[in-house]
Amino acid sequence: MKTRIIMVGGFLGAGKTTLLYKIAHEYALQGIKVGLITNDQAAGLVDTAYLERTGSVVSEVNGSCFCCNFKGLTDAIGYIQSQGQIEIIIAEPVGSCTDLSATLIQPLKDHFRDSIIVSPLSVLIDPKRLESILGGGTSGLHSSAAYIVRKQLEEADIIVINKADLLSEGEASSLKKQAELEWPDASVFLLSGKSGLGLDDWLSRVLVDNYAGGRILEIDYDVYAEGEAVLGWLNRTSVLGSEKADWNDFADRLLHSLAGKFDKEKAAVGHVKLFLEKEDENDYLIGNMTGGEDTISRRGSLKNAGTVKMTLNARVQMDPDKLEGLVNEEISRICGDDILELLQESRCLSPGRPNPTYRYNEVMMSPTSSSGGDILVNKGGVS
Numbered sequence: 338m339k340t341r342i343i344m345v346g347g348f349l350g351a352g353k354t355t356l357l358y359k360i361a362h363e364y365a366l367q368g369i370k371v372g373l374i375t376n377d378q379a380a381g382l383v384d385t386a387y388l389e390r391t392g393s394v395v396s397e398v399n400g401s402c403f404c405c406n407f408k409g410l411t412d413a414i415g416y417i418q419s420q421g422q423i424e425i426i427i428a429e430p431v432g433s434c435t436d437l438s439a440t441l442i443q444p445l446k447d448h449f450r451d452s453i454i455v456s457p458l459s460v461l462i463d464p465k466r467l468e469s470i471l472g473g474g475t476s477g478l479h480s481s482a483a484y485i486v487r488k489q490l491e492e493a494d495i496i497v498i499n500k501a502d503l504l505s506e507g508e509a510s511s512l513k514k515q516a517e518l519e520w521p522d523a524s525v526f527l528l529s530g531k532s533g534l535g536l537d538d539w540l541s542r543v544l545v546d547n548y549a550g551g552r553i554l555e556i557d558y559d560v561y562a563e564g565e566a567v568l569g570w571l572n573r574t575s576v577l578g579s580e581k582a583d584w585n586d587f588a589d590r591l592l593h594s595l596a597g598k599f600d601k602e603k604a605a606v607g608h609v610k611l612f613l614e615k616e617d618e619n620d621y622l623i624g625n626m627t628g629g630e631d632t633i634s635r636r637g638s639l640k641n642a643g644t645v646k647m648t649l650n651a652r653v654q655m656d657p658d659k660l661e662g663l664v665n666e667e668i669s670r671i672c673g674d675d676i677l678e679l680l681q682e683s684r685c686l687s688p689g690r691p692n693p694t695y696r697y698n699e700v701m702m703s704p705t706s707s708s709g710g711d712i713l714v715n716k717g718g719v720s
């Protein structure tokens with residue numbers, strides 16, 4: 338049996354992990370395990386900690402993106418295959434990566450013809466960002482970061498307008514039409530990874546279609562590198578202890594105070610995510626901010642005091658040292674005298690120039706045989 342690999346790309350905060358969580362969680366309820374692969378420039382990922390809560394087999398590739406560490410990706414695939422009985426692997430590349438057709442999809446098709454089927458490349462996009470990009474704007478991002486967003490959409494086999502639960506019917510169909518006109522070679526789907534709206538339609542396509550990476554981008558790696566380098570990238574883990582803290586309140590206060598600081602610095606937020614968990618219990622909370630203060634949200638609840646592990650990832654358009662200093666300052670201010678923090682690890686960087694392991698300049702033939710996925714589709718979807 339071949340394993341089906343579904344790549345879910347899209348810019349920071351587009352909703353990739355939420356979609357992976359939804360699929361894995363719903364399949365877990367049906368007794369089906371999927372494999373999930375997360376990816377980042379450094380260890381200490383909120384996405385991994387969150388997705389592990391689904392009971393899926395999760396493998397994290399860190400230290401470099403999939404494109405620049407193709408072996409890391411294929412080792413992760415091999416690890417999941419070795420766990421047995423997993424037909425489907427869903428992989429989430431770093432949100433600031435593009436050129437995935439040339440650097441991931443074609444080499445996967447070429448090197449693993451006998452063991453892997455690659456699904457069409459799906460690229461998620463936040464509707465507000467899409468609206469701005471379609472209007473010729475940058476959605477508040479540096480022009481080179483907006484270039485990455487456009488390139489991601491340009492190479493997609495499937496464009497997924499995500500967070501469709503936030504759109505009226507009229508807005509949704511107008512955005513879909515505009516996207517279809519702008520990128521006529523792609524299929525456009527409306528979906529909500531949060532509510533499950535449109536999920537079965539998209540799954541029915543990606544679980545059976547074997548045609549992946551239909552285009553190779555023309556791309557300027559200098560602009561691409563600049564678009565990544567303007568981002569400060571912080572991964573930070575610590576242990577917090579308090580006899581009286583309400584952790585929901587702590588997370589809300591921290592995210593709001595960070596939003597105020599970034600706004601003051603005029604630093605565009607790619608994504609700030611915060612995961613608080615009690616390791617000996619099932620309780621956790623996840624907080625996100627994908628732009629200004631109005632984008633802050635929290636899922637899960639962790640009211641009771643005690644000891645929690647905190648993982649914080651921030652991708653913000655500012656110098657990495659400054660980002661780290663600012664986050665440290667706000668955490669210690671919010672902790673005050675009531676909360677004790679023990680820092681475990683903090684890595685702050687600005688992503689280096691992308692240097693892919695492989696870059697194919699032509700589209701490889703896709704295998705035509707059927708693969709894993711049929712069973713899952715026959716079960717009638719997940720939502």
Ligand SMILES: Nc1nc2c(ncn2[C@@H]2O[C@H](COP(=O)(O)OP(=O)(O)OP(=O)(O)O)[C@@H](O)[C@H]2O)c(=O)[nH]1
Pocket residue numbers: 347348349350351352353354355356384431432499500501502503528529530531532608610625626627634
């Ligand atoms: N309303 C709504 N919000 C969503 C949906 N999907 C994701 N979000 C929110 O968007 C934010 C980012 O979601 P993630 O799934 O972490 O995004 P991501 O693409 O994995 O982000 P990176 O890992 O940083 O690249 C979170 O606040 C989610 O709650 C959706 O379908 N509807």
Ligand SMILES: [Mg+2]
Pocket residue numbers: 353354355384429
């Ligand atoms: Mg993610």
